[in-house]
Amino acid sequence: MSTSLVAVDIGGTHARFALAEIADDGAISLAEPITLKTSDFASLQTAWEEFERRCGCSVPRRAAIAIAGPVNGETVRMTNNSWVLHTGALDEQLGLDAVCVLNDFAAVAHAVARAPEDQLIHITGPQGPLPTLGTTSVVGPGTGLGVAHFHRFPGGYRVQATEGGHLDFAPLDAVDDAILARLRQQHRRVSTERVNSGPGIVEIYCALSALEKRPIDTPVEDRAIWERGLAREDSLATAAVERFCMSLGSVAGDYALAHGANAVVLAGGIGLRLREWLPRSGFGERFRFKGRYQQMMAGIPVKLIIHPQPGLFGAVAAFALDHSGEPQT
Template sequence: MTELVAVDIGGTNARFALARLQADGRIVLDEPVTLGTSDFASLQTAWEEFERRIGRQAPRAAAIAIAGPVNGGTVRMTNNSWVLHTGALDEQLGIDRVTVINDFGAVAHAVARADADQFVTVCGPEADLPTSGTVSVIGPGTGLGVAHFLRLPGGGYHVQSTEGGHIDFAPMDHIDDLILQRLRARHRRVSVERVVAGPGICEIYQTLATLERRDPQDLDDRTIWTRALERSDSLAVAALDRFCLSLGSVAGDFALAHGSSAVVIAGGLGLRLRQLLPTSGFAERFRFKGRYEQMMAGIPVRLIVHPQPGLFGAVAAFQSQYPQQEQQQA
């Protein structure tokens, strides 16, 4: 058995958990400790707080998922101010082995490894995830995470992390045009993450308020999400419906771009939308791809309901980098 620390660092929270790799390859996670990234100056100081919380020194191995591009010695996070120097993590954290991966690359590992009962249907055919082909993984949270993985002959898979959340936002109707116009007034370039991520609901809400000639309330995204999900504010509900439409469009675009056999929705907001997405306009927008509408209707779209896919997937990535035989020899 190998014990390690799993870390999932997002734009808002950093989650830590002790994890164990069993001799049979199973991954066991303890309950996570969640720390606000804005409450700590760096990963090192947050790591020290995690050790204080668990009351002992952490294991000397770690699997770290980060919301940002992982393609060199320095990782600058997309939605907070932490900077990680991957070559110095052993000295800073007192570890011998570490895997560092993009956070949605980690989620893709989780999707590839999770049991069938960890998924629910959003739209498309009722079937388990395919055993061959490419699976796209898309998740709205503080930002918009995008990754995909390819099933390989013999049962393996290969994960490709991306920064797909930063492709251009493509409006589909008059209201989308108004959302784009509002965002373009403040940003040189408008990416899909400006709309299809947690803070994006503010832009949708304010656009709808202007459309209806209402005096716009200065509400933060948490308040709008709460009102929408509680259905206590009709304009917030309309903004949430529009969010689901846009998420469907984006998910369909990535299915086309990746040549996907299936699509999986993940992320903190994805899980909160578990009951709403199947009955929203998501499926219509997902299929609405012109001459490829029939093909899109045949692609299964699922939602992963694993409580900690980022942590689970980070450990799966570590397991891939350090096979069990190597772990036993270390």
């Protein structure tokens, strides 16, 4: 028999809910998500009640909940909203019989591990499916920089969430030096997330404008730079997007080395927006530019997951893995 549950993906700005089904053969299906603004609700419990109201029916008593932030204790304080989640009491608070709680980017890694091949498109490196054994790094530029990895072994896989976005930013050329110098004026320590995330395009854009001695209007908004750059309506914004692709290639290669990975998958909203750009950009060259390991890096495939809701899909996959021995209803 199949298993019905609720999938939840909680970010700083939005919480997404969807009815989900795990078939008896393990296949996962998701209904159309319902998206709520976290700022409109006092807690997950009140948001859950709104989700139930919008569904207009009794929802399953099982849930898979992905949370933006470290999930390593009984209490999770959301970094970008006021919710405080007591992970050990969610079953009681929400009236659940079974619950799986995990980091949101760990959920994305589960999604990559379970995604069908047509949901993974080629960026650089060897063509073909992801390796059936070994480690895959998952890197996702969005509001921040998500990093996780999973290890495949005969008969299964295991996901490891990380806070890899907070590693130090490592410049490689004079432009990177200028970006770092600008950020150093604002922050004592500059993490790679300051550059390799959606808001990081502002720092790249401003550094390029200073190098060219171009005046720019302030304040500069990241959304406007992305829109103008991707549309090629502003040459400096376009150059910033191209530089972003290069920088993302560098850091993705660093994670592959650190994880001992034999594949890398990009995820996140920015990755999707760069779908057409990355294969033609300097991403691949920077990914391979690792000194004596350049030949090894050239043998690592890099792909992009294009699933529309990887957080929800991956949360359900994590639930299926955690509850694989339980009776299904």
